Amino acid sequence: MAEVNAVVGYLPDAAARALASGKYPAGSIEVRLEPGNDNMHVRIDPKDIAGVLLGASKKGESGVQVFLNDGAKVETVASGLADDFRLRPIKDPILWPYRPPIVVIYAPPTLIKELVQRAAQQSRE
Amino acid sequence: MRVLLTHPPLNASREVTPPLGLCTLGSWLRHQGHEVRIIDLDLEIKGRPDGRDIYLRLLERAVADFSPAAVGITSMYNNSLQAERMARAVKACDPSIVTIGGGSHFGALGPQALRRIPELDFAIEGEGEQAFSALLAALESGAPISQVPRLHYRVNGQLSANPSAGLLNLAELPQMWSTLDGSIDLGRYAETVLEGSARRTIYIEAGRGCPFACTFCATAPFWERRYRVKPVGRIVDEMRFLYEQFGYDGFMLVHDLLTVDKQFINDFSDAMMESRLPVEWMANHRTDINLHGLLPKMKTAGCWAMFFGVESASPRLQKEMHKGLKREGVVSTIRGLSDLGIASTCSFVMGFPDETSEELSSTIRMGAELKLIGAGMIQFHRLRTWPPAPLSRTMLPSKFDLDSLRLEYPFLDVPHDDVAAIEKDPEFFAGYFAPYTQAGTFAQLADVELFFTQAVAAAPLTIAVLGRVMGASLIDSFYAVVSHRGAITREDVEADTTSMLPIWMLLRPFLEEWAAGHPALESWERELVRGVMAYEEHRLRFVNGADVTADEGIAALGDHWSAFFSNVDIAAVFDAMQTDQPLTSALVQDSAVVLVNHEMNSYRAYTTDVSHLAGLANHPFLLEAAAN
Numbered sequence: 001m002a003e004v005n006a007v008v009g010y011l012p013d014a015a016a017r018a019l020a021s022g023k024y025p026a027g028s029i030e031v032r033l034e035p036g037n038d039n040m041h042v043r044i045d046p047k048d049i050a051g052v053l054l055g056a057s058k059k060g061e062s063g064v065q066v067f068l069n070d071g072a073k074v075e076t077v078a079s080g081l082a083d084d085f086r087l088r089p090i091k092d093p094i095l096w097p098y099r100p101p102i103v104v105i106y107a108p109p110t111l112i113k114e115l116v117q118r119a120a121q122q123s124r125e
Numbered sequence: 126m127r128v129l130l131t132h133p134p135l136n137a138s139r140e141v142t143p144p145l146g147l148c149t150l151g152s153w154l155r156h157q158g159h160e161v162r163i164i165d166l167d168l169e170i171k172g173r174p175d176g177r178d179i180y181l182r183l184l185e186r187a188v189a190d191f192s193p194a195a196v197g198i199t200s201m202y203n204n205s206l207q208a209e210r211m212a213r214a215v216k217a218c219d220p221s222i223v224t225i226g227g228g229s230h231f232g233a234l235g236p237q238a239l240r241r242i243p244e245l246d247f248a249i250e251g252e253g254e255q256a257f258s259a260l261l262a263a264l265e266s267g268a269p270i271s272q273v274p275r276l277h278y279r280v281n282g283q284l285s286a287n288p289s290a291g292l293l294n295l296a297e298l299p300q301m302w303s304t305l306d307g308s309i310d311l312g313r314y315a316e317t318v319l320e321g322s323a324r325r326t327i328y329i330e331a332g333r334g335c336p337f338a339c340t341f342c343a344t345a346p347f348w349e350r351r352y353r354v355k356p357v358g359r360i361v362d363e364m365r366f367l368y369e370q371f372g373y374d375g376f377m378l379v380h381d382l383l384t385v386d387k388q389f390i391n392d393f394s395d396a397m398m399e400s401r402l403p404v405e406w407m408a409n410h411r412t413d414i415n416l417h418g419l420l421p422k423m424k425t426a427g428c429w430a431m432f433f434g435v436e437s438a439s440p441r442l443q444k445e446m447h448k449g450l451k452r453e454g455v456v457s458t459i460r461g462l463s464d465l466g467i468a469s470t471c472s473f474v475m476g477f478p479d480e481t482s483e484e485l486s487s488t489i490r491m492g493a494e495l496k497l498i499g500a501g502m503i504q505f506h507r508l509r510t511w512p513p514a515p516l517s518r519t520m521l522p523s524k525f526d527l528d529s530l531r532l533e534y535p536f537l538d539v540p541h542d543d544v545a546a547i548e549k550d551p552e553f554f555a556g557y558f559a560p561y562t563q564a565g566t567f568a569q570l571a572d573v574e575l576f577f578t579q580a581v582a583a584a585p586l587t588i589a590v591l592g593r594v595m596g597a598s599l600i601d602s603f604y605a606v607v608s609h610r611g612a613i614t615r616e617d618v619e620a621d622t623t624s625m626l627p628i629w630m631l632l633r634p635f636l637e638e639w640a641a642g643h644p645a646l647e648s649w650e651r652e653l654v655r656g657v658m659a660y661e662e663h664r665l666r667f668v669n670g671a672d673v674t675a676d677e678g679i680a681a682l683g684d685h686w687s688a689f690f691s692n693v694d695i696a697a698v699f700d701a702m703q704t705d706q707p708l709t710s711a712l713v714q715d716s717a718v719v720l721v722n723h724e725m726n727s728y729r730a731y732t733t734d735v736s737h738l739a740g741l742a743n744h745p746f747l748l749e750a751a752a753n
Binding site: 006008033034037039053054055056057058059063064065079086087088089090091092093094095096097099100103104105119122 | 374397398399400401402403404405417418420421422424425426427463464465466496497498499585586664668695696699700703718719720723724727728729730731732733734737
């Protein structure tokens with residue numbers, strides 16, 4: 001099945017709106033995986049972005065789906081203790097909802113392109 | 126016609142949301158030109174200790190104020206006795222008022238309701254809108270009521286019933302909340318939302334009908350198993366209205382199984398994204414409906430949670446109850462939602478007639494394991510057979526179950542007279558007569574429901590590990606411990622609900638005795654259980670801000686972190702449980718666990734070698750955590 005990769009998370013409202021309307025910043029963008037919490041974010045080079053869908057805004061952050069170009073490289077930044085004490089994270093979901101940074105969306109890239117164009121148009125209106 | 130719609134007291138909780146069925150019916154009737162007022166006695170008595178004594182007086186006052194020609198009364202099984210008294214009270218006020226019953230209970234057992242309640246003139250079976258308005262039209266015009274669909278009534282003292290005339294096209298319903306203006310005061314409901322709630326939550330109807338045929342389910346046959354949804358734009362408009370007027374920002378989309386139609390979910394998600402409403406929503410879903418391609422969009426569109434009826438871990442019971450879920454599908458769905466940050470609630474039903482204690486053991490274990498892969502909440506419920514569920518028609522041997530009545534009754538204690546009234550009528554109050562089951566006695570199942578709901582919430586790793594090491598004997602050995610030390614009680618659990626820590630302190634001695642006394646456990650398995658229990662206690666104490674300085678096993682402490690000795694490798698235990706690997710004696714090895722509070726309510730845990738403990742206090746990251 002056709003598929004694209006995406007990062008699903010949250011951006012400050014202004015940044016999310018700018019991205020959704022097709023205005024990409026010069027530097028990398030950092031998409032938070034949890035709202036209001038920077039424990040884990042995904043750093044994306046704008047040239048790797050195929051498009052952005054904008055969701056609702058809450059408390060200054062907007063939900064976003066950032067679709068990635070094929071072969072995009074993203075950096076996942078998780079705040080935690082460095083491993084110099086050989087600290088191994090305990091994946092206890094009660095404490096820390098571990099989430100993989102990239103999700104696969106089973107949809108043809110052309111459909112995603114159309115969706116993104118439509119969303120960008122709406123963001124500009 | 127002037128119509129009063131009313132709803133009996135429902136439960137003892139503080140938050141109240143508008144009665145959806147009555148609101149939909151009320152807006153439909155107003156749309157047809159009737160004058161409608163809704164009196165929600167659940168709302169009226171909220172916070173009043175004398176609620177049980179005054180709800181009928183409040184109804185009488187409303188009848189006197191409004192002078193209705195007809196009163197529609199709904200009930201939800203647990204408050205049908207109150208609904209019955211309300212019908213009597215209305216007739217006592219004015220015998221000329223027409224009384225009409227409907228909703229889950231009267232709507233499923235119309236003839237029985239009329240037989241029980243002489244003061245009830247009519248009962249409407251199933252979906253109420255079209256039948257109710259047709260009845261009012263007939264009463265106004267003097268047309269024969271034999272043409273009113275779905276109606277149960279008396280003719281010369283004999284019961285008579287009219288057939289259905291099909292289901293409503295939900296697009297014909299008017300915009301509910303604005304149509305109801307003046308019929309109900311939504312602001313009073315908004316005032317009951319607790320301060321500091323993560324979301325201001327309200328139920329709204331997205332549609333009706335589930336096409337599946339689970340044998341225990343009463344709602345699917347009630348809506349005739351036909352999937353229908355309201356138009357997407359109508360739902361979004363309702364959400365916008367409630368957000369803009371009353372600040373509601375969390376919406377429970379009421380529908381038996383909303384996700385059956387993927388195109389609808391796709392369109393709804395698009396509409397929510399386009400609306401830019403800063404709100405979230407949740408819906409019912411099934412683990413064998415594949416939404417993989419849609420879930421990211423749903424998340425971005427504000428989907429915060431999904432509810433699943435998983436029911437049982439037993440493939441045999443899955444087949445027998447016509448549910449047909451497979452464990453792999455359940456696990457992959459819950460994991461997929463967790464990966465996206467969408468919360469999930471998984472509900473299990475226990476006590477099917479030929480369910481064995483071994484099958485129940487595997488169900489409890491599955492619940493705990495789902496919690497370990499990210500399910501937000503696990504619920505265990507005893508089987509109830511309310512009509513029109515297919516199981517309710519099988520006349521299973523059953524017995525009155527007072528505990529399940531107590532659990533659901535609208536008031537905190539059930540008067541003897543009410544118990545006697547319900548016990549006397551097993552046909553009408555079928556749901557309070559539990560079928561006999563091989564899985565345990567009624568009292569045992571009540572203990573299982575209470576204990577494991579609490580234990581899986583407080584200490585899922587402990588229960589999952591116990592489930593693994595005890596296997597099929599989990600429940601029988603639980604019963605053995607209960608038989609000689611007693612179970613925890615609902616009063617114990619409800620004594621302090623401020624956090625899970627008091628619950629844990631209740632559970633711990635029980636769990637210790639249970640693990641220590643199980644004859645089949647090897648010594649390393651006992652050590653493993655001891656280790657995971659110690660971890661869960663430390664975690665609970667740390668997260669709940671308890672003073673941990675004197676805790677057993679504490680090895681080092683700092684601002685915002687603590688480290689303790691452990692006899693097991695906790696990280697490896699989680700890995701094994703989450704990846705379905707076997708538990709082995711190699712997991713029992715000395716280590717240390719470090720718990721850190723990075724920021725407000727953001728906790729992490731790490732396993733480390735004991736030899737590293739000495740240097741922890743100067744670690745820059747822990748110092749940074751302290752600075753936060």
